Amino acid sequence: MSESSLPGGFINHVVRVGATVRRPASASTEFIGDLLTMFEASGWPGAPRYHGIDEEGREILTYLKGHVAWEPQQPPDVYSDESLLRVTQLVREFHDLTAGTELAGSHEVVCHNDLSPKNTIYRPVSGVLRPVAFIDWDLAAPGARIHDVAHVCWQYLELGPSVEDVSEAATVEVDR
Structure with missing residues (x-):
């Protein structure tokens, strides 16, 4: 799938790939993943969903339209x-x-x-x-x-x- 850069952020290399956002993993990736997973389990719609790490070591999050x-x-x-x-x-x-x-x-x-x-x-x-x-x-x-x-x-x-x-x-x- 093709990647397109997302504007506005301070982090380089944040891209959209289909219905996902890919961003560099960091020291807080595990905590963020646990937090977003907790939000999803509770049914709270106010945050993207966490889908793990891709083959390039980037976080995979749902792309939220808007x-x-x-x-x-x-x-x-x-x-x-x-x-x-x-x-x-x-x-x-x-x-x-x-x-x-x-x-x-x-x-x-x-x-x-x-x-x-x-x-x-x-x-x-x-x-x-x-x-x-x-x-x-x-x-x-x-x-x-x-x-x-x-x-x-x-x-x-x-x-x-x-x-x-x-x-x-x-x-x-x-x-x-």
């Missing part, structure tokens, strides 16, 4: 109050699914740790774009719910440092 808000200009529906409400519902759903599990360990839940419109799949619902799933779970790890809530506030509401470059955000000084 709009990904990776470009600067977006349809107004992406930033609507209704979309933000749906984002918070999706976050609550996966946090509740992971609370008290072996994957969360001694922490409250498993956090996505990179929630943003760029990692959200939007699809038409009653004629308007709404969030239906999150992608790019490669930073997922045990943590506290508030970490993802803060990330949502920063990325969806722009209530954080006004820098576009994440490495710059790490060096921004805050007046105390």
Whole structure:
């Protein structure tokens, strides 16, 4: 099957192959696979499905059709109050699914740790774009719910440092 590059991400060599996404495996591949498998077993539709490792050592995930808000200009529906409400519902759903599990360990839940419109799949619902799933779970790890809530506030509401470059955000000084 032919491969086509997927735009928008920071990871090189993420490609679509038929109905799948192939991305380089990492140290967190096993954890991500276990997490996505748990989501699938629970019937939660808010994440891609994990299908193992291909012959080139890449993760195989289902390709989720829809709009990904990776470009600067977006349809107004992406930033609507209704979309933000749906984002918070999706976050609550996966946090509740992971609370008290072996994957969360001694922490409250498993956090996505990179929630943003760029990692959200939007699809038409009653004629308007709404969030239906999150992608790019490669930073997922045990943590506290508030970490993802803060990330949502920063990325969806722009209530954080006004820098576009994440490495710059790490060096921004805050007046105390």
